[in-house]
Structure formats: C-alpha cells, structure tokens
Amino acid sequence: MPEPLFDLEPPRPPARLRFDVDDPRLAAAAWSRLAEPGDVVAGALVAHLGATGALAWLVDAQADPVRALRGENLERLAGGVQRETLRRLADAVGRWSQRLASLDPRRELRVLDRYGGTLLTPGDPRWPVALADLGAAAPFALWVRGDPDLSAWSPRSVALVGARAATSYGERVAEDLATGLVDRGFAVVSGGAYGIDAAAHRGAIAGGGTTCAVLAGGVDRFYPQGNDALLRRVVDTGGAVVSEVPPGSAPFRQRFLSRNRLIAAATGATVVVEAARRSGALSTARRAVDLLRPVGAVPGPVTSMASAGCHGLLRDGAAVCVGDASEVAELAGALGADMAQHRPAESAARVDDPRAGLGPDELLVLDALPARAAATVDSLARTAGLPPRRVVAVLGGLERLRLARRDGARWRGAARPR
C-alpha cells in the first residue's frame, strides 16, 4: 500500500445542502461564506469548476476526500496534480467543510433583502470589472446596500484611506480631497472606520457626490456603530456600502486586511491621507502598488506620527506626493484629461511682481539704484558692473516701468508698488 500523501479528515456523512446547488447565484453567495476573503485555493477552484461545480466537488470531497483529490475534476483543476497542490486542497477542504453543514445563502439573501440590498456576482454588468486583476483572490460575490451599479468604480474612482487615529489636519484634508474629487466626477471609495475613512465619506457627501464604503464585516450591521448614521447617509445619498462577506459575518482583523485589497483593486488610484508607521492603511497602498495602481500620499508635519507612514511611502518611492484634488485627479485620471495645472515652481513671477519681466541687466541696475540719494550713471555702472551706455539704456526702460526716477543727471529707485 502506498504511503498516504497527506493526513485527511476522516470520511463524514455527506452534507445535505438545503438549497439548489446548481443555482450559480446561490453558489457564489455560498462561496463568499465558505471561504475567507482572498482564499486563493477557493478562488482557483471556483475559477476552474465554476461556483456550482466547485460546490458540488466540495460536497463530494467532504464525504470522501481521497476520491475527490484523485478524481478527474481535480486533474482538470490542477493540470498535473502536484503533491503541494493536493496538500493545499486537502487543508482547504477541511477548512471549508466547517461551514458546510450550516450553509444556507437563501437566509443571508433574505437578510440583505430586508435592507433593500443587492447581491452582485462576477457575471453581472454592474460588477466592478477591475476586480478581475485580483485573479484567484477576487471576491466570489459582493453584498451591496445602496446603488448596486459598481461598474463605474474603476474607471473614475479614488480610494481615500488612512488611520482611525487621524489628526484634525488629516480629517480636514481627507474631506477637502473628497469634495474636490466628486466635483471632478470621481467616486470616492474608503472603509467604514473613524478618522480618515469617515472624513472621506463626509467630504464626498458634502460635495454632492457618490461615495462607497467597503466593510470588513457584513452589511447588515454597520461597524463601528458610531459610524452607523454616516454609513446610512452614504446609502441614502446614492452611494453604496459593500462587503464580500455575507450578512452576519463579523469584522475580524484578518478581514480588514483582505478588505483592503478590494479597495485597492476596485479604484483608479489609492491615496493615503494620514497613516502612522504600522497603520493598516499602508497595506491598502502596498496592495495598490502590487496591482500597478497609482498610489498617492499626503505629506504632513514630520513631527506628526500620524503622517509617518505617508512619508515612508514617499521615501520608498511607492507613492507620489499629493496635496489637493487636482493632483489626485491627475494621478487617477486618464492621462492628459486631468493634468494638475502646471505650476512651474519658480516660474516667475506673479504678474504683480515688478521684477518679473526684467532681464539680468535690468535687475543689476535696479539693485544698484539707491532708494534715497540719487546716483550718477558712472557710479551705477561701477556698482552694477555694466558699461555706462548699457546703464543709460536700461534706465530708460526702468523709468518707463516707473521703477527708476531721474533727478537731474542722477537716478534713484522709485517706490515699488507692492
């Protein structure tokens, strides 16, 4: 008898599912309960067998793992069946099976219904297609309260993320960015936390725009409770509150980290407004970098620990420095369409600056002109280091600009308008 490939759970009585396994919508909803968000083994299984096929396979595998892991389905899934693939699948079957017995997505859909919500599955035209970039880590379904059309997310949306422990500075900047972005036709996407997340939603709503909160737990219970009223307003103002886990799911810490990948993948750019060095918001930025999405970071005082994570992103070159909505729009928008107004740093020269249009010789003579006692051309020539003839010519121009005044054969500076 050959050595066993792996330890398997002992065979169990086959689970009797209480719903139609062949309904793709129910099967997708089922997988969003069975597997934790971002479970790439489940993702690969569903991608290869379909949600219904994968579910049927799991029911078989739970009852008789050895047969399921040697069957032709598995060969289809894994191509050449490798020891490591088998081991991961065997582990996964054990994990998923824990939730198989109590599984009933119809119940969770009834809860969603009660809140007027919608279940989106990957084939739906309202599904945010950019999530496909997550590959096997893409969600199986999205549970949505509010406007379920998330198809516009990716082309024109920005994730504004940051720390719960934000400063008033950070919250103010998040609000201003959100307002400015919805003004420019972008949707705002964030989490549901206090601090930067909440400020981003407030700013978007204040700007009359659309904002979406992606939660780590189920959408039946807005978390944290203190943001319940705000998240209701998100729903009521044409936005959406979204989760990839079904109603009744608790917002575990691990689910926050998984949730961050959705925010990064679904949006055109991610901006970290304020984040301490180990803030979870940085994981959203890292996910966005991995997904080749543009990332921005808002700077703050180097003395403020709440900005240290943003500065780290800037130092690493992982993020671009952004400070206002036009700069964020440039980052997220179609190239050219949203270019932040070009502000050449030293370019000169505000229109009201009398020195603005002057050439180097003019500036030398202007600097040489005494404010009080008038000076001769020769003395100006020595001071400015220019030939007297040149000084005379320059003085004429400065006089016309009312920057120099003649005083007999001598010259002085004119009071400069400010």
Added chain:
Amino acid sequence: MPEPLFDLEPPRPPARLRFDVDDPRLAAAAWSRLAEPGDVVAGALVAHLGATGALAWLVDAQADPVRALRGENLERLAGGVQRETLRRLADAVGRWSQRLASLDPRRELRVLDRYGGTLLTPGDPRWPVALADLGAAAPFALWVRGDPDLSAWSPRSVALVGARAATSYGERVAEDLATGLVDRGFAVVSGGAYGIDAAAHRGAIAGGGTTCAVLAGGVDRFYPQGNDALLRRVVDTGGAVVSEVPPGSAPFRQRFLSRNRLIAAATGATVVVEAARRSGALSTARRAVDLLRPVGAVPGPVTSMASAGCHGLLRDGAAVCVGDASEVAELAGALGADMAQHRPAESAARVDDPRAGLGPDELLVLDALPARAAATVDSLARTAGLPPRRVVAVLGGLERLRLARRDGARWRGAARPR
C-alpha cells in the same frame, strides 16, 4: 573695409593697475571683484589664460579692444574664433572695464585681514574641490572669516536651506536636522538669512558642530544685520562665513541666486526644509539637481504655503522625502555607512520635551505659531489646517503651558526652554 563685427567702446587710455598683475593671488581676488559671480565668460577666460594672464589681457583689451579680440590670446581662448564668442567677449570687456580703474585687491585684503579672514584661491589645499563641478561658473576666490579649511565641505556636509518666511515648524525641523547632522559628523552649510538659514546655524552650534554661512555680499558686513550676532557665533565656534565677492560688495538679489550655486556645489546634499512655491531656496535645489547632488525636501502640512515648494520638489521627483537627521545622512553620506536606522517610529518623546504631552492638534498649532511677528487666528488655522474654533481652543491650552503668547488679537510662540 569689412563690416565691423560688433560695437566696441571707444579706445581709452590703458588702465594703470595699482598692484602687481603677476601675483596670482591678487589676480584671483581682482577677478572676484571685476566679474559678477557665475560670469562664465570670465570663468572661461581665467581657465584658459590663468587669473594673471586674463587680467593682463583685459588691461590690453580695455585700451584697444579690436587688437585684443583678434590677438593670438583670443585664438588660444576660443579655439576657432566665432562671431558669437567675440560678441560675448566684447560685451564682457565693456562690463569688466567699469571696475578696472578703481581696482585694488590689496585694499580689500587689508579689510579682510582686519577681520582675521583668509583669501582662498583654487590651488589652495583648503579649497573645496567639489566647486570644480561648476566649470566656468566656479568662483575665482573665496573670502573667508573663521576656519578657512573648507576642504572637508564636500565629502561630509549638508546644505540646509529654506525660506526666510519660515514657520516655527520649519525652524524647529531645521534646528533638529542641523543638530542631528553635526552629531553624525556632518558640517552644515546654509545662507545667512532669517528663517531656515538661521535655524540651521543655531542647531549646528547647539549640537557643538561646524556650520558655514555663504553670503551673497562681502564678509566685512554680515547681512541681514539682525543675524550679525549669530554669524559672529558661527565664526567663533569653529565655523566659517564665506563669500565669493570681496569685502565692500553689496548683497544684490542677483548675487543671492549666484550664491545658491555655491551652496549646492560645495555640499554632499541639499535639503529644502521649508519653501513656498517661488522661494529662492528652490533655486538652490534645482542647482543641486543640475550638479547631480542628492536633494531632499522636508514635507509639511499641505495647507501650509511655506511647504508648498517642498511638496513640488517631491511631486516632480526632484527631491527625496526626508524627515530626520538619519534620513538626511543617508541621502548625503557614503552609501551604507549612514543608512537610516529602521525605526519603529512611534518611539516615545523625550521626557523633558515640552511637546511630549501634547496632542496632535496642539502640535499643529504650536508648529504654526510664528516666532516673531504674531499671527491672527485665521492665518494660524490656514497654516495648521484646523478650523478656527479649534485653533482658539488649542491656543488657550498652549498659553497655559506658556508655549503661546497673546499679542492683542494675534498670537506668537513663546520662547522655548532649551
């Protein structure tokens, strides 16, 4: 008869120089008076003929420009003599000649002597060799008060530059960076202005280190006068005050811009601590970029105009984001030797630091408070990025802690215990 190549000043009686034209030291000093800083035509002339040869040529050219501009010296200078080169030289002769009659570098050296100063010329072993990167724009001489050994500048020095109109935040960061850098064996280099320049020198002196001020005018008169005592301390504490123009030269605006190229070229890295969008400090950063020197920028609140220039540098990718001395040392230092320690950032504040117990809003307002001219609540609110009502509340607390002082309807920072 061929068409004249250019308008020439009419021939004049040859200038009778009052000193030995063959003394290379005097000739270098003479050129630092004759040509404005960064005059590349003069630089090329001196590079090709030597300071003494170029001076003798100028004396001839002033008396008979046509002969000088066709002579064999010129051919040596320009290789193939091109019309444009001739034109530029003809203009330059006119410029330089204005100062030829009154020229006497011995007099300026006597003034320097009176201040215990030293004239450095390019061959001197104490000359900062990195200035050679300026090519024809390199200075002809350096007039130094204090320690004349500037040879250590480039390998281990940092330029800390920024706006005169700095916030308390900017000044504090400049001081801290300077102290931390001298701790790490770096020399600090800056200008002599109020604001960031002065704070950099203060911080370096407080750290017991060496700091150098590069002035736009002569070192006989420290400018601005309000920094006279500080610049004397720079000299008295083993540092140096340096200029490329001789004693008696006024700090014209154009000379500030030229001076910036010296600061950028002489140092291992340039850091802009605070700068508004059109601040002159940005020109130092641009020069450093042109010279392939590393450039750092300190971020600040995006609501603070005093940091907008720094953020522009970060956005353009012209500068690296730096927030403390270890990060600056990493930028400027030998690769590897000064790698910024990986910091679990939220390390605790020093117990004796009056900022230690303050919350984030308190710190923002404290940083926004100007050290000198008092500011209105509205202006503080803009700088700190906080609502005015919050600023008023915070100011009350800071006043009780003796960190803020009321001045009618305005507020300023209180002297901080050191």
